[in-house]
Amino acid sequence: MLLLVNALSLGAPIRDWAAFSFEDFVAEHSKVYDDSEAAGRKDVYMQNLAKVLSQNVEYAAGRSTWYATVNAFSDWTADEFASRRLARQPTSGGKPAANVVEQQPRLHNPESMDWRTRGVTTKVKNQGGCGSCWAFASTEVIESHFAIANKATPLTLAPQTFVDCAANPTHCGGTGGCEGSIPELAFNFTRAHGIALEADIPYSGHDASCPTYKPAVTLGGYVKLPANDGDALESAIATVGPVAVNVAAEPWQLYGGGIFSGGCKKSGVIFKKDCDLDHVVAAEGYSTEGEGYWLIRNSWGPGWGEDGYIRLSRKNDNVTFTDTTPADGVACEPFPKKQQVGGESGVLFDMSYPTGVRATD
Numbered sequence: 267m268l269l270l271v272n273a274l275s276l277g278a279p280i281r282d283w284a285a286f287s288f289e290d291f292v293a294e295h296s297k298v299y300d301d302s303e304a305a306g307r308k309d310v311y312m313q314n315l316a317k318v319l320s321q322n323v324e325y326a327a328g329r330s331t332w333y334a335t336v337n338a339f340s341d342w343t344a345d346e347f348a349s350r351r352l353a354r355q356p357t358s359g360g361k362p363a364a365n366v367v368e369q370q371p372r373l374h375n376p377e378s379m380d381w382r383t384r385g386v387t388t389k390v391k392n393q394g395g396c397g398s399c400w401a402f403a404s405t406e407v408i409e410s411h412f413a414i415a416n417k418a419t420p421l422t423l424a425p426q427t428f429v430d431c432a433a434n435p436t437h438c439g440g441t442g443g444c445e446g447s448i449p450e451l452a453f454n455f456t457r458a459h460g461i462a463l464e465a466d467i468p469y470s471g472h473d474a475s476c477p478t479y480k481p482a483v484t485l486g487g488y489v490k491l492p493a494n495d496g497d498a499l500e501s502a503i504a505t506v507g508p509v510a511v512n513v514a515a516e517p518w519q520l521y522g523g524g525i526f527s528g529g530c531k532k533s534g535v536i537f538k539k540d541c542d543l544d545h546v547v548a549a550e551g552y553s554t555e556g557e558g559y560w561l562i563r564n565s566w567g568p569g570w571g572e573d574g575y576i577r578l579s580r581k582n583d584n585v586t587f588t589d590t591t592p593a594d595g596v597a598c599e600p601f602p603k604k605q606q607v608g609g610e611s612g613v614l615f616d617m618s619y620p621t622g623v624r625a626t627d
Contacts, residue, residue, distance in 0.1 A: 280325070280333050280522070283318050295338050307341045314340045318520055325524065331557075331579065335522030337570060347519050348544065375504040380551035380561060386413035386507070387550060388420050390574030392567035394471040396444035401428035402565035403510045403546040404452035408461060410508045410550070411623040412483050421482060424467040428452045431459065431476035438598040439512075443473040448596050449510035449546060453488040453620045460484040460626050486622025493615050494608030496583035499560070500552055502619060508550045512596050512616040513562070513578075514589075514607075515545035523572050525559045527579035529611035530587040541587035541612045544594045549613070550575075557581040560613055578610040587612060 288308045291297070299307055315336065324330040339347055381387055388409050393402050405425040413420035429443045432455040440446020455461075460481020467479055491498045491509070502509050517529040530541035551561030558580030568574040586606040593601045596616040607615035 280322055281335065283315060283322070283336050286315070286336055288312065291336060291340060297341065310343055311341045314342075314520060318522075321520070330524075330527075332524030332526045333522050334520040337520065337522075339519050339570075342519070344516065344519070348516055375500055377555065378551070378553040379504050381410060381503075381508055382550060384414075386410045386420055387563070388422050390563065390568040391425070391469075391565050393425075393565040396429065396471045396473075397440065397446045398425060398429050398444055398471075399565055400439065400447045400449055400546040401425035401432070401452060403548045403563075404428060404449040404456075405461065406548045406563060406565075407449075407508045407510050408453075408456060408483060408485065408620050408623055410548075411485075411506075411620050412625075414507045415623050416625070422464045423483060424462045424464045424469065426464075426467045426469045426474075427462045427479065428455065429469075430467070430474050431455065436598055439594075439596050444471075445473075448512075448616075449618050450488060450490070453485065453618065456483070456485050456620065457487060481626045483623060484626050485620045485624070488618050488620045491617040493617075494586055494606070496580065496609060496614055499549060499614060499617055500554075502617070503549060503552055507619060508548050508563075509617050509619045511547060511549050511562070511613050512543045513545050513547055513611040513613050514541045514543050515547070515564075515611065516542065517611070518564075518571075518576060521571050521576055525557070525577045525579050527581065527610055529578075530582070530607075532587065541589050541607050542591050542594060543589050543596065543607060543612050543615065549617070552580070554580070558583075560610070562613070578613055580610070582610045583608070583614065585609070589615075 288311050291311055318334040318336055321330065321334040325333040388406065391402055393399055402425045405423050409420045409423050432447065432452055434440065434442030434447045434451055438451060439448040461483050462479040463482045467477065491502060499509060514529055532540055548563040549560055550563050553559050559577040560580060562576045562578055564571060564574055564576060586608045588604050589607045589612065590604045592605045
């Protein structure tokens with residue numbers, strides 16, 4: 267995917283998409299369709315282009331803090347985007363065994379934090395069509411916590427280790443591998459078996475049998491932050507390192523830059539879901555300036571969003587929304603009928619990070 271906009275602050279230039287034809291899109295993104303598919307893809311593209319133009323009118327008028335872009339997902343329907351992003355088929359679950367402690371909020375955090383500036387993050391990765399976001403986010407925070415704890419250059423670890431080897435017998439957040447899971451299971455697996463280097467188990471983007479491998483990094487446990495507590499997330503990022511978080515990412519499909527808001531909306535009088543958690547990412551920073559934002563690293567490649575990142579507004583830190591499909595996110599059997607999730611895109615509901623990260627002996 268071609269990076270079209272490098273927008274690290276509001277007011278960054280936005281590409282004028284009004285005259286960007288379907289043929290331009292196909293050429294720029296090297297799309298290939300068979301004859302029966304092209305017409306349908308053009309229709310979807312034109313619908314998404316209209317959304318981009320509409321959102322950017324709002325941004326230009328100062329009524330929104332984020333803008334949209336044409337990207338490699340612009341010929342995907344919402345259903346395709348959800349299935350390719352997550353590929354989940356959740357059925358049942360059960361609480362994972364864990365070494366869990368709760369971190370309480372701390373005072374006097376800095377006004378902002380960005381772990382990218384500390385040399386402890388690796389390059390943005392791309393999960394492709396496998397629903398392995400949980401494996402990527404878990405790997406990314408382990409990489410960073412290894413570098414922080416050991417004052418070392420971060421190792422590039424292998425999310426495919428989790429995809430192939432981290433069992434999910436109780437189906438928390440999915441059925442495992444490309445069909446979804448949760449960071450807590452990845453952390454527990456690493457505690458017991460370690461995680462390999464990317465060079466030893468390269469990412470394939472599909473499920474495979476667990477190979478014999480040499481573990482490069484292990485850990486001692488993980489911290490589970492209090493649900494829907496923005497102070498706790500800020501303190502963890504400020505004082506410890508990046509945190510794996512679960513979010514409602516469907517509205518992010520066409521995000522181009524700026525501070526994103528509006529991913530969750532309050533239901534009306536008739537009960538409906540208003541925030542469906544469905545994706546795991548890494549929170550690597552924050553700012554308290556203005557309405558503030560959470561700096562979120564995604565796993566859709568560096569060409570999406572702001573060099574692979576999205577900034578989520580903090581104006582909803584004290585607002586909760588209703589998720590009526592908990593099985594799609596982090597829930598385990600017996601699945602609750604609904605759950606209250608806090609923050610923009612539900613970012614504050616499920617938050618965890620590893621502890622005691624070290625090289626294997």
